[in-house]
Amino acid sequence: MAIDEQDRYFPEELIGYHNDESKMPYYCYLFELKPNFQYDVKPQNIVLAVHKMLNRDLGEFGFDLNADRGKMIVNVNLVGKLTLTPSEVALCQQFQVKLFNLLLKRNLDKLHEEDAHSRGDGSAVFNYLLIPALGSRHDLSIDWRCISSVLYQKNAAFADHSKCSSAVHTKNGLVCHCMIENSLVFTPHNGFLYCVNGTLDGVRGDTYFTPKDKESVTYKAYYKEKHDISLEYEQENLLCGKHIFTVHNNLRRCQTQNKKEPSYSSCELPPEICLIMMSPISISTIYSFTFLPSLMHRIESLAVASNLKSIPLGGTTNVEIQAIKVLEALTTKECQEELHLESLETLGDSFLKYAATQQLFKTHQSRDEGLLSLKRERVICNASLCKLGCDRKIPGFIRTEPFDLKTWAIPGVPCGFSVLKEEQMSTSGKVYTGRRRQIKSKTVADVVEALIGAFLSAAGEVAALSFMVWLGIEVNFEIVPYTKTFVINPGMHVNIGYIESLMGYKFQDASLLVEALTHGSYMRPEIPTCYQFLGDAVLDYLITVHLYHNYPGLSPGLLTDLRSASVNNDCYALSAIKAGLHNQVLHLLPDLHRHVAETVDKAEDLRLVETFGWESEANLPKVLGDVIESLAGAIYVDSGHDKETVFQCMKPLLDPLVTPETLRIHPKRELIQLCQQExxxxxxxxxxxxxxxxxxxxxxxxxxxxxxxxxxxxxxxxxxxxxxxxxxxxxxxxxxxxxxx
CATH class of the missing domain: 3.30.160.740 (Double Stranded RNA Binding Domain)
Structure with a gap:
């Protein structure tokens, strides 16, 4: 179910207003682009200049972009401050607007438009500069010569380059070689854009070459036959050009990696058919700018996430959680990125269930399991989590769509989708809103769980609890003494020594074992039966945390599969049979006795040691799975809520725990995946x-x-x-x- 339309948030750090009157200070972040693949074009470093400093953990970090050939490694570093004059700012803006229009829209009608700031309409825009840089972070300088390439068509006079040894004829007129050898040109006869990175010495209009599947012919004859163009300056050397690069969504996962890029292969261009659009500009600069939309989308997303990580968490101090971890929790699978929330959602779901369960258990110690389960469901259900998330304005942070190059706002140009409006989020800062969208209520609930998981994984249980309290979930980990309402001789009902030896644990209060092993049919109403309720959540959480920490770097989704294969009634029931716990259950149901006996008789066929639940085709009694959960709950209470003790005692009963190598995916999930694949x-x-x-x-x-x-x-x-x-x-x-x- 979709909730009402929600705002989408944009970061204050990347947005600003027109200011053409004075010098402006900028914080500068160096983007170092390092390909992990072989390619004849090397990227140029770029500087991001912003008016407001980004969050502290964005001052030095790195991430990968997916390129056609492999990974492009991006390192981001804060390198200092820079003051620019209004004319310098205007030049940088014109440069980036023109180059992005060429790369993204191939729209020549917009190439001569002034940048948005010159209009002075007072509206908020994405107000940052992307500047070609020379050198490394220790000897950095701005490549003003490249930036000035945007002015080429305004002052392209051959007289300015009288020292050049030769000149060539172009659509712009007579120009020197130095201005066309590193340029971006347009060929009107086919409407293509090319990067020119040199001259082909000795290759002229009267030179013979062999077109694909054709006989040898001169370039002059080829252009006449193919394009009806008569070359007038056939003695001039041809240019070495490449088709302008295609800009991709470099955040999309599983990008196809090609060993060859035929569309970017070199071609020979007669100078006279070329209209110079920008010069001098290197092919390395143009190549780097193809990655910047995706790179800036990631920076934008991280800056938004930083606002959420900066929320006040009550009395909690020193909560260190990186923006990238918060971003992971805010990113849905629909974004089609390698980074998404599923693992954190699984972790957060288990912690939320555990925290709510222990809170209800200590508040209502003697209540029936069914009533406690209903109360827990009201706390952790999607509807409740969605409402809490909406009350805290979380939907505006959520990312639900793949990065779309068509809607990406070129910095300095008004956003085509909406007017950006300022909104105060907390005492720590503000965001801008725009482009409202509908979000499913389950998505909001999933993100709330993932954020709990993010705080838990990054800063521990106290931080996760503080975040839950900030949301409005009343939980704490204060230990409330357990109060018994009955007196019983435990040795008369269960084999205490046998069970303690199984788990390697000595109970301080053995009557807890009687409570844990008592079925509702046992006709002793004074004995509570809510340990299964408690143990279910405790064991689920402990196993999930074990899997999350023991197998770092799991792909999103694999943790969910591991948890599903480990935390289920069939798995627990098989463990109970293997340990002989079926003989310890206190009940008075003949049908249950018969069902358990039949299951135990088939135990050899179930191949207990190798089975994690999904392979069993038998209907395993729920009561056997409940025994494992109830014992976990009893140890949790007896040990004073010591979760490590619970895990160490229960692990021998559950061994071998599932691993990524032994995982057998649930048949339904496996079938869904196969259908998607085929x-x-x-x-x-x-x-x-x-x-x-x-x-x-x-x-x-x-x-x-x-x-x-x-x-x-x-x-x-x-x-x-x-x-x-x-x-x-x-x-x-x-x-x-x-x-x-």
Whole structure:
């Protein structure tokens, strides 16, 4: 469900107003571009100049952009301040506006327009400068000669270059070689733009060459036949040109890497067909500017994220969280970037569930598990999280779309999509708003969970709790003594020594074991049964944290799969059977006893050691999974909320824990991924329950290459029936793909 239209935020640091009256100080950030691939064009370093300093952790950091050939490594460093005169600012603005118009729009009608600041309409615009630089960060200087290339057509007089040894004829008239050898030219006969980076000595209009699939011919004859152009100066050397580079979204993941770039290959250009647009400008400068829209989109996104990381978190001090971590939490999969929120969402979801659960447990110690679960759901459900997020204006920070070059605002040019309006966010700063959009309520909830995960991973549980309190979730980790409302002799009900030896833990209060192992049917109403409620959340959180920290650098989504394969009833139930805990459950249900006995009899077929839950085709009793969770809850209470003790005691029961190497993805998720990969259509799963057998029936259908493959499976619950049906369809599709390969 989409919520009302929400603003999109833009960072104050990159936005400003017209000011043409005095010298202006700028903070300068050096962009060092370093390709990790071989290419004959080397990028030039660029300086970003802004009126307001970026957040501190943007003063020195790095990230990668995806290029056609590999990764372009970007290092950003604050290098000092620079004061520019109004005329220098205007020149820099004209340069970047003209070059970006050439690269992005190829629109020659706009090339002679003045920059937006000269209009003086008083509106806010993206007000920063991107300046070609010479040298490194230690001996940096501005490449004013390159920046002045924007003025070429206004003062392109051959007399200014009388020292040059030769001149050539162009569409601009007679010019010297030094002005065309490093230039950006337009050829009116085909409407193309080229970067010229030299002269081909000895290659002239009367030189023979062999066009593709044709006989040898002179350039003069070729241009006459191909373009009906008669070359008048056939004795002049031809120029070495490259088609102007195509600007890409370099943030998009899985960019195709090509060993060859035919569209950028060299070509020979007669000078007389060329109209010089900018000169002198090197091909390295032009190449670097193709990466700047994507680079600045990342800077813009990080600057916005910095506003959110700077929020006051009550009494918490020294909370260090990098803007890139906050940005990860704000970026949805729809942005199609390598960076997105799924791993942090998984981590934050588990912590939120744990924090809310322990808060409810200590507040309502003797309440029924079902009632506590309902209360927890009200706290952590998507609707509640969305409302809290909207109250704190989080939707404006969220990124929900891929970077679009068509809507990117060239700095200095009014935004085509909206008027930017100033909005105060907190005592620490402000943002600008523009281009309202609709966002799904679940997306807001996911981002709230991911932000909790970001604060947790970067600064620990106290910071995550403080962020939750700032949101409006009332939680704390104060330990409230557990109050028992009954007296019981635990040794009369459970084998205390056996269970303690299993877990390597000595209970201070063994009656907690009785509570943990008591089923609701056991006819002892004075014994609470809410340890499964507590242990479920504690164990989920501990396993998720274990996976997150033990396997750093997991691709987003893999943590979710690992958690799903580790934290589920089937996995826990198999562990309980393996440890013999099925004999310790206190219950009075004959049907349950029979179900457990049947499951244990089949245990050998389930191959317990190798199975993490999804491979089992049996309907494993929920009570067996509950036993594992209840024991975790009992140890948590008995140890004074010591989570490390809980994990060390429960880990032997759960071993071997799933790893990225042993992971078996849930059949439904695997089927969805296969359909996306092969462009198959997965139809909506049909679930029904028949009165005659009481079983759930699931039908899963996939249309592949015009053929519908459908499988129906039955089980005692819908989840198992659907899993079995997905598994059957997967088997069929994999056999077809294997046969076709």
């Amino acid at each position: 462009n198959y259509t997965m139809r909506k799963t049909q679930i029904s329950r028949h009165a005659d057998d009481g079983l759930a029936h699931a039908s899963v259908a996939v249309e592949a290459c015009g053929v519908v493959h459908e499988e129906t499976r039955s089980a005692k619950n819908r989840k198992l029936a659907e899993r079995l049906a997905c598994k059957a369809v997967l088997k069929t599709l994999k056999e077809i793909l294997t046969a076709d390969s």
